Amino acid sequence: MLDDLDRRTFIRTTAAVSGAGLLAGCGGSGGDGGSSDGGDGDAEATEAETTESGGGMETAEAPEEVANYVGDSSNFDGSMVVLTDQDEVSVAVGAEGNGGAFAFDPPAINVSTGTTVVWEWTGQGAGHNVVSEGEGPLDSGSAVAEEGTTYEYTFEESGTYLYNCVPHRALGMVGAVVVE
Incomplete structure (x- = not known):
């Protein structure tokens, strides 16, 4: 149970830190920086745009594909949370x-191949x-609407994975996982 509480605290802290970074003026150049053409310049740009906030949470500017997809979600600030050093x-x-409990948090994450992502239902906002x-x-x-419901997937291949909640997609309940 303590691990679940720590995980939830981590998620809430991540959202707060990401928002603080936006308010602090951590805007990008608006350039592509995240296209998936595999050029060396893209990797260098992503590394250069990575920042570590005062709370120890690392964020990076989201690639254009992610920003375009997740951009309408009200809790997306243009960055993704970098979690490449974690197994889960x-x-x-x-x-x-x-407009309610209709979001994924964090909405965009960056993980390494072999990482398992666990989606955990809060029990809020009807069925997701x-x-x-x-x-x-x-x-x-x-x-489903029940708090404590989980779904997990282990990402074995690099790429960008865009996803949504079907009943609430029109509200902006979308997310992304970028796997390196």
Whole structure:
């Protein structure tokens, strides 16, 4: 139970720190910086744009594909939380955002291959699910509302994985996992 509380505290801290970074003027140049053409300049730009906040949470400017997809979510500030040094990370489902409990938190994360992402339902905002945008590996099934429900997926291949909550996609309940 303590691990669950620590995980939830981590997620809340991540959201607060990401917002603080935006307020502090950590805006990017607006350039692509995150295209997936594999050029060396993109990796260098991402490293240069990575910042570590006072709370020890590392963030980086989200790639253009992620920013375009997650940009309408009210809790997305243009950055993704960098969690590349962890074997397992959590994302809250039904977090505050988009006019209620209709958000993923954090909405965009950066992980390493082999990382397991666990989506944890808060019990808020009615029934939610996690489904890949277009064709993709994520599908938690039918929308459920029960707090404590979890869905996990281990990302074995690098790439950008966009996902949403089908019942609340129109409200902006979308997220992204960038795997290196």
